[in-house]
Amino acid sequence: MNKLLSVGSIALDSIYTPFGFIERTMGGAVSYIGLSAAIFDVEQAVVGVVGYDYPKEYLDALADREIDISQVQVSTERTLFWSAKYHTDMNARQTLETQLNAFAGFRPVVPAHFTDARFVMLGNMEPSLQLEVLQQLTAEHKFVALDTMNYWIERTPQELHRIISMVDLLCINDEEARQLSGEYSLVRAAHQIMRLGVPYLIIKKGEHGALLFHKDEVFFAPALPLDEVFDPTGAGDAFAGGIMGYLAKSGDVSFENMKNALIYGATIASFCVESFGTKRLLALTKDEVLRRLLEFKSLTQFEIKIA
Amino acid sequence: MNKLLSVGSIALDSIYTPFGFIERTMGGAVSYIGLSAAIFDVEQAVVGVVGYDYPKEYLDALADREIDISQVQVSTERTLFWSAKYHTDMNARQTLETQLNAFAGFRPVVPAHFTDARFVMLGNMEPSLQLEVLQQLTAEHKFVALDTMNYWIERTPQELHRIISMVDLLCINDEEARQLSGEYSLVRAAHQIMRLGVPYLIIKKGEHGALLFHKDEVFFAPALPLDEVFDPTGAGDAFAGGIMGYLAKSGDVSFENMKNALIYGATIASFCVESFGTKRLLALTKDEVLRRLLEFKSLTQFEIKIA
Numbered sequence: 001m002n003k004l005l006s007v008g009s010i011a012l013d014s015i016y017t018p019f020g021f022i023e024r025t026m027g028g029a030v031s032y033i034g035l036s037a038a039i040f041d042v043e044q045a046v047v048g049v050v051g052y053d054y055p056k057e058y059l060d061a062l063a064d065r066e067i068d069i070s071q072v073q074v075s076t077e078r079t080l081f082w083s084a085k086y087h088t089d090m091n092a093r094q095t096l097e098t099q100l101n102a103f104a105g106f107r108p109v110v111p112a113h114f115t116d117a118r119f120v121m122l123g124n125m126e127p128s129l130q131l132e133v134l135q136q137l138t139a140e141h142k143f144v145a146l147d148t149m150n151y152w153i154e155r156t157p158q159e160l161h162r163i164i165s166m167v168d169l170l171c172i173n174d175e176e177a178r179q180l181s182g183e184y185s186l187v188r189a190a191h192q193i194m195r196l197g198v199p200y201l202i203i204k205k206g207e208h209g210a211l212l213f214h215k216d217e218v219f220f221a222p223a224l225p226l227d228e229v230f231d232p233t234g235a236g237d238a239f240a241g242g243i244m245g246y247l248a249k250s251g252d253v254s255f256e257n258m259k260n261a262l263i264y265g266a267t268i269a270s271f272c273v274e275s276f277g278t279k280r281l282l283a284l285t286k287d288e289v290l291r292r293l294l295e296f297k298s299l300t301q302f303e304i305k306i307a
Numbered sequence: 308m309n310k311l312l313s314v315g316s317i318a319l320d321s322i323y324t325p326f327g328f329i330e331r332t333m334g335g336a337v338s339y340i341g342l343s344a345a346i347f348d349v350e351q352a353v354v355g356v357v358g359y360d361y362p363k364e365y366l367d368a369l370a371d372r373e374i375d376i377s378q379v380q381v382s383t384e385r386t387l388f389w390s391a392k393y394h395t396d397m398n399a400r401q402t403l404e405t406q407l408n409a410f411a412g413f414r415p416v417v418p419a420h421f422t423d424a425r426f427v428m429l430g431n432m433e434p435s436l437q438l439e440v441l442q443q444l445t446a447e448h449k450f451v452a453l454d455t456m457n458y459w460i461e462r463t464p465q466e467l468h469r470i471i472s473m474v475d476l477l478c479i480n481d482e483e484a485r486q487l488s489g490e491y492s493l494v495r496a497a498h499q500i501m502r503l504g505v506p507y508l509i510i511k512k513g514e515h516g517a518l519l520f521h522k523d524e525v526f527f528a529p530a531l532p533l534d535e536v537f538d539p540t541g542a543g544d545a546f547a548g549g550i551m552g553y554l555a556k557s558g559d560v561s562f563e564n565m566k567n568a569l570i571y572g573a574t575i576a577s578f579c580v581e582s583f584g585t586k587r588l589l590a591l592t593k594d595e596v597l598r599r600l601l602e603f604k605s606l607t608q609f610e611i612k613i614a
Contacts, residue, residue: 040614088491184395187534208515211532220606222527225518227494249614259609293611299527300607302566304600307347307556 003043004248005114006033006241007133008123008147009103010048010072013277014083016096017231025277026058027082029123029147032234035281036241036268038065039289040249045114047071047133051079051102061282071111075102090229090273091206110136119248120144121240122167127152127159134166143253145169145244146198147236153179165197168253171240173204186211187218200258202243204236212262214255221262222300224270224292231276235269238281242268267292310350311555312421313340313548314440315430315454316410317355317379320584321390323403324538332584333365334389336430336454339541342588343548343575345372346596347556352421354378354440358386358409368589378418382409397536397580398513417443426555427451428547429474434459434466441473450560452476452551453505454543460486472504475560478547480511493518494525507565509550511543519569521562528569529607531577531599538583542576545588549575574599 006029013027030046037044045068050059052074062069080103083096108129110117116139122130124147134144144167152160153176160180164170170193178184181192190201190213201213207229209222242265247253250260267289274280313336320334337353344351352375357366359381369376387410390403415436417424423446429437431454441451451474459467460483467487471477477500485491488499497508497520508520514536516529549572554560557567574596581587 185533185535187532205515208512209529218532218606219609220529220532222516222529225494225525225527226492228492246614250612257612260612260614263609263611264614290613297611299525300609302526302570302607304570304604305557305564305567306597307553307567307571 001043002119002248002251003045003114003117004037004119004121004244005045005047005110005117006030006037006121006123006244007047007108007110008033008121008125009080010050010054011080011082011103012054013233014081014096015231015233015276016083016085018086018088019230022276024081026061027234027277028080029237031058031062031278032237032272032281033121033123033241033244034062034067035065035278035284036238036272037245037248038067039242039268039284039286040245042119042245042248044068045071045111045117047108047110049073049075049102049106051075051077054079061278068111068114071109073106073109075105077102077105084233086232090232093232108133118142119244121244122146123237124149127156127163130163131159134163143168143247145171145240147171147240148176150176150179161196164193167198169200169202170198171202171204171243173206173236177203190218202262204239206232206235210239210262210266212258214258217255219255219259219262221259221266223266224296224299226270226273229273232273233277235272238272239265239269241265263293263296264289267296308350309426309555309558310352310421310424311344311426311428311551312352312354312417312424313337313344313428313430313551314354314415314417315340315428315432316387317357317361318387318389318410319361320540321388321403322538322540322583323390323392325393325395326537329583331388333368334541334584335387336544338365338369338585339544339579339588340428340430340548340551341369341374342372342585343545343579344552344555345374346549346575346591346593347552349426349552349555351375352378352418352424354415354417356380356382356409356413358382358384361386368585375418375421378416380413380416382412384409384412391540393539397539400539415440425449425558426551428551429453430544431456434463434470437470438466441470450475450554452478452547454478454547455483457483457486468503471500474505476507476509477505478509478511478550480513480543484510509569511546513539513542517546517569517573519565521565524562526562526566526569528566528573530573531603531606533577533580536580539580540584542579545579546572546576548572570600570603571596574603
């Protein structure tokens with residue numbers, strides 16, 4: 001069985017939407033990634049840090065899915081705290097507050113029996129920390145995915161470019177792709193970014209789906225049109241978690257199989273936004289995922305008939 | 308051979324983009340619709356009005372494609388004039404000026420040998436004029452598509468609701484769908500609008516593709532990711548023209564075949580935006596369309612593998 005290692009933030013989130021609010025709920029990239037990848041029954045570890053105030057039940061939710069949390073450090077500081085507000089247009093959000101707390105001093109340590117992981121997800125954090133993780137890995141044929149954000153594109157461009165050149169897949173959103181490349185057209189942005197030395201690039205467009213680029217090929221995975229997007233928090237991480245979980249399960253990182261990975265990722269993300277925070281992922285079953293995959297198929301598949 | 312009748316605006320457009328500008332070029336909904344549908348070699352008529360100042364070569368471009376222009380009236384006033392400016396984000400445009408001119412007094416007359424047309428496209432105009440066209444039609448099993456805009460949603464909602472209930476397909480953009488339904492979610496908006504009595508609804512999302520709704524079914528056609536969107540003017544009309552041309556050619560208005568129609572429409576629209584105004588459509592060949600259809604197929608098609 002392939003091992004999947006995810007490293008990144010674990011947080012307490014306060015989220016305000018037009019439909020209500022929730023405070024200090026389970027959050028952070030690796031919470032969403034871990035829960036999403038758990039659908040695929042792969043051998044998983046998550047690495048991160050929490051504060052003394054992090055509820056035990058949130059860590060139990062990971063441990064209950066047989067996710068190794070031995071290197072989720074418990075700090076004497078408070079947990080990373082993030083709060084945000086969404087308006088009617090769920091694609092735009094306003095960050096109200098970020099308190100780094102314990103995450104400010106985070107130094108990732110890969111569990112000894114996961115240094116040989118073949119599948120690795122480096123969540124958004126300082127590029128030098130992402131590099132520290134890479135340096136602990138030993139597998140010869142590994143597949144490493146990277147997320148980042150505007151802050152690192154602006155502040156540490158050289159370190160970021162270096163880590164991008166060392167990974168297999170970069171998974172960022174449209175605004176980040178434009179900022180990183182200086183190109184407005186996403187197609188041009190993609191080719192500019194791949195020239196940094198990363199063979200696969202996913203550009204996430206929120207409710208407008210996601211594009212996968214590899215050499216001269218491109219694939220598009222739509223977002224499932226939903227009656228209501230209740231809370232988009234974590235959708236991008238759920239998408240990445242679904243992709244990496246599926247890839248780890250299948251062990252196949254060809255472009256053709258990556259298409260399937262995107263559809264699985266989009267399917268899991270479509271559940272994620274149905275409730276606050278991680279709530280829907282915590283209740284998600286594999287049967288539900290498989291049923292919704294069929295909706296994706298009917299949403300996008302057609303036979304070309306020559307008129 | 309099925310007949311396709313299109314009724315609506317013919318205009319002179321001045322368009323300003325970050326890449327340059329063009330003034331008083333061939334424009335208006337039925338110019339784009341006629342040129343796009345002409346790819347399918349169907350029997351076509353367009354009905355509209357031009358002013359004394361409309362260049363003969365623009366009408367010749369339609370007549371050269373064996374499109375009946377016998378009821379394109381020539382007014383003693385000037386031609387409808389529209390100008391707009393695009394910024395880097397091509398999805399947002401600023402209308403600089405609309406001079407209705409000859410179009411203000413337009414009363415559509417369907418050519419005698421097109422009153423039995425089975426396929427009819429009612430371009431955006433006053434709902435009472437769209438009704439006048441409907442009343443001239445005689446075919447028992449016809450398929451009528453309708454476009455409209457925010458102006459009529461606000462000013463003549465009752466007349467608009469009435470004409471919507473009388474047609475088979477409504478083709479509008481996302482903002483119009485939200486305004487018409489009062490719902491932000493496009494899925495909810497779609498079901499609200501179909502309750503007005505229209506069985507098929509297409510919601511256009513510009514560079515983010517288009518959704519087709521019918522009963523409880525939904526299909527998504529992406530927009531082809533392009534290196535550069537040079538000028539989005541007319542893309543929505545080219546999309547509608549491609550759809551109606553394909554439907555008229557195939558004679559099949561099932562939901563399954565409508566999916567193909569959307570892909571053809573999206574393909575032709577993807578050419579439309581590559582140059583100013585109608586320029587690219589004027590040079591477009593069927594071979595180019597068929598080649599690009601294959602790109603659409605590889606962009607969106609996947610095999611579900613159960614992980």
